[in-house]
Amino acid sequence: MSSLRAKIQDVFNEPACENNRGKDAKARKEGCSKPLTPGAAAGGCAFDGAKIVLQPITDVAHLVHGPLACEGNSWDNRGTASSGPTLWRTSFTTDLTELDVVMGQGERKLFKAIHEVKEAYGPPAIFVYPTCLTALIGDDIEAVCKRAAEKFGLAVVPVNAPGFVGSKNLGNKLAGEALLEHVIGTVEPDDAGPYDINILGEFNLSGEFWLVKPLLDRLGIRVRACIPGDARYLDIAGAHRARAAMMVCSTALINLARKMDERWDIPFFEGSFYGITDTSDALRNIAELLVKQGADPEILGRTEALIAEEEAIAWKKLAAYRPRLEGKRVLLNTGGVKSWSVVHALMEIGIEIVGTSVKKSTVEDKERIKQILKNDNHMFEQMAPRELYAMLSERKADILLSGGRTQFIALKAKTPWLDINQERQHPYAGYHGMVELVRQIDLAIHNPIWRQVREPAPWDCQPAVRQELSRTKNETATLQVVQEFAGTTADDFGEC
Template identity: 95%
Template sequence: MSSLRAKIQDVFKEPACEQNRGKDAKARKEGCSKPLTPGAAAGGCAFDGAKIVLQPITDVAHLIHAPLACEGNSWDNRGAASSGPTLWRTSFTTDLTELDVVMGQGERKLFKAIREIKEAHRPPAIFVYATCVTALIGDDIEAVCKRAAEKFGLPVVPVNAPGFVGSKNLGNKLAGEALLEHVIGTVEPDDAGPYDINILGEFNLSGEFWLVKPLLDRLGIRVRACIPGDARYLNIACAHRARAAMMVCSTALINLARKMEQRWEIPFFEGSFYGITDTSEALRQISQLLVKKGADPEILGRTEALIEDEEAIAWKKLAAYRPRLEGKRVLLNTGGVKSWSVVHALMEIGIEIVGTSVKKSTVEDKERIKQILKDDNHMFEQMAPRELYAMLSEHKADIMLSGGRTQFIALKAKTPWLDINQERQHPYAGYDGMVELIRQIDLAIHNPIWRQVREPAPWDCQPAVREELPSTKSETATLHVVQEFAGTTADDFGEY
C-alpha cells in the first residue's frame, strides 16, 4: 500500500497538468478528486478507470482479482473496437467468496487463475487488477504477479488501482503508471524508423481511429503504438522508440505522455481529430515534430498536399448540409476533450453552440473553449436535469449532443438527441468522421417523428360542444328540469 500511496501522490503532483501548477502545496497534496462516499463509486471508481484505459489492449487477458460483482461492474460498456484479437472481450475473474477471504486463499487462487489462463489461451501477457476487497484484505498482487511471470515465462502485469483510492480519472492515470513501470520499454523493436509516432488517449470508439490511420499511412507515418485503442501488447512494449506523440485526451494520460518525454525524449502535443480544421492541424503538428526529431523535411510538403486534397473533398460533401443546418442551435452536454473539439467542428458548418459542459474538462480545455466561442457565457460546469429539461422544452436548442445518461431528458422534452459519448455507434473522427457527424445531426433534426410527437395527444384535444334543440316532448321536459334545478344545493331539498 505504501507504493500505491506514493504513486497516487505522484499523480496528484503531475507537473504537466496546468491545474496542478496553479495550486499551492497544500491543495496539491490533497489531490484532484473529491472523497468518495459509500456507493458513489459504482461505475466511476479508480478500478473502473484503470480498466477503461487498459482493456482495449486487445490481445491481453484481463484478470480481475475480486468477487464476481467487480468484473460485472462495467465490463465491455464502451464502444472500443478491435481489428483482430478478441481475447480482451473474454471476462476473467478470480471470483473470491467469503470463505476465500476468511481462509486467506486470495493469493493462491490468483496464482491458480493465472496458470489456467496461460494454459487455455496463451496470451502475450496477463494484466491483473486489484480491487477494493483484495486490497483491504492485504493480498500482494505484485508479489504474485512477479512469481507467476517467473514460473510461466510471460509478462504478468499488476494494476494496483483499487476502487476506494479515488475517482475514475485517477484510475486512468494509475493505469498509465502500470504501463510505464511494467510494459513500455521492455521490448526493443528491430524496425524503428524516423516516422514512428505514438497516439495516446485514443480509444478507437466505434472504430474512429481507423478513419485517421489511413491518412498517416499515406504520409508514410507509422503508428508505433495507439494507447489504448486497438492496441497490441508488443506494440506498447516497443512504444519507447517512437519519435513523437500526440495526446488526444490529456485528462486520462497526461502523466504517461510527460514521463515518456522525460525518459525517452519523445516530444508530444495535445490535439484533436474532430473537425476538418483540427484534423489538419493535428497532421501538421505530427509532421513538424517528426522533422524536429530528424525526419526528412519533405514530409511537410506532402502533408500540406494531403490536407488540401482531403479538405476539398470534405467541404464538397458538407456543402449539401449547410443550408439545412446553418443557424441550428446545439446544446453539448459532455466533457473532456469533446467540450472544445466538437464545438469547433460544429461551428465550421455554421451551427450555433448555445452551451457546452466543462465538468470533466481541464484548464487547457476551458481556455480553448473561450478562444473558440470568444467568451465563457456558454460554458457550464454542471447543469441539473431540471435545468436541462427546461432549456430544451423552451426550444432554446434544436438538438442535444450528450451521453446515454441524459438522452431521456431530451426525449421527454421532445427534442432531437444524438449520442456523442463512448456508447455511440458511428465514428466521428477525421475528415470522413466530420461528414458522418453532420449527417447524423441532420438526420436527427429533420426526422419527421419530432413533428408528430409535438402535436397534441388525442386525449388533450377537447371536442367542440354543439347546442341542438330537443326533438321530442320528453327531451324538452328533461331540459326544463335540468334548467330548474341548475345551481341547487342539497340543502334546498329539505327532507328529501
C-alpha cells in the same frame, strides 16, 4: 500499500499540467478531483478508470482479482473496436467468495487463475486488477504476479488501482503508471524508423481511429502504438522507440506522455481529430514534431498537399448540409476533449452552440472553449435534469448531443438527441468522421417523427372526445372511441 500511496502522490504532483504547477505544495497533494462523499464513486472508481484505459489492449487477458460483481460492472464499458484479437472481450475473474476471504485463499486462487488463463489462451500478457476487497485484506498482488511471470514465462502485469483509492480519472493515471513500470521499454523493436509516433488517449470508439490511420499511412507515418485503442501488447512494449507522440485526452494519460518524454525523449502535443480544422492541425503538428526529431523536412510539403486534398473533399460534402443546418442550435452535454473539439467542429459549418458542459474538462479545455466561443457564458459545470428538461422543452436548442444517460430527458422534451459519448454507433473522427457527424445531426433534426409527436392529440383539440373517453368505464367502450378517431390529426379539428 506504501508503494501505491507513493504512486498516488506522484500522480497528484503532475508538472506537465499548467494548472497544477501554479498550486502550492499543499494544494498539489490534494489533486484535481473534487472531494468525494464517503462510499461514492463520482462517476466511476479508480478500478473502473484503470480498466477503461487498459481493456482495449486487445490481445491481453484482463484478470480481475475480486468478487464476481466487480468484473461484471466494468466489462466492455466503452465501445472500442478491434481489428483482430478478441481476447479482451472475454471476462476473467478469480470470483472470490466469503469462504476464500475467511480461509485466506486469495493469493493462492489468483496464482491458480493466472496458470489456467495461460494454459487455455496463451496470451502474450495477463493484466491483473486488484479490487477494494483484495486490497483491504492485504493480498500481495505484485508478489504473486512476479512469481507467476517467472514460473509461467509470460508477462503478468499488476495494475494496482483498487476502487477505494480515488476517482475514475485517478485510475486512468494509475493504469498509465502500470504501463510505464511493467510494459513500455521491455521489448526492443527491430524496425524503428524516423516516422514512428505514438497516439495516447485514443480509444478507437466505434472504430473511428481507422478513419485517421489511413491519412497517416499515406504520409508514411507509422503508428508505433495507439494506447489503448486497438492496441497489441508488443506494440506498447516497444512504444519507447517512437519519435513523437500525440495526446488526445490529457485528463487520462498526461502523466504517461510526460514520463515518456523524460525517459526516452519523445516530445508530445495535445490535439484532436474531431473537426476539419483540428484534424488538419493535428497532422501538421505531427509532421513538425517528426522533423524536429530528425525526419526529412519534405514530409511538411506532403502533409500540406494531403490536407488540401482531404479538406476540399470534406467541404464539398458538407456544402449540401449547410443550408439545412446553418443557424441550428446545439446543446452539448459531454466533457473532456469533446467539450471544445466538437464545439469547434460544429461551428465550422454554421451551427450555433447554446451551451457546452465542462464537467470532466481540464483548465486548458475550458480556456479553449472561451477562445472558440469568445466568452464563458455558454459553459456550465453541470446541469440538473430539471434544468436540462426546461431548456429543451422551451425549444432553446434544436438538438441535444450527449451520452446515453440524458437521452430520455431529450425524448421527454420531444427534442432530437444524438449520442456523442463512448456508446455511440458511428465514428466521428477525421475528415470523413466530421461528415458523418453532420449527417447524423441532420437526420436527427429533420426526422419527421418530431413534427408528429409535437402535435397535440386529437382529443386535446376536441372536447367531446375527451369527455367521451373520461365517461367510458370499460376497455371495450374506450377502444371504440379511440378507433372512431383513429387516423385523425389536430388539423381535422382545427386549432386547440
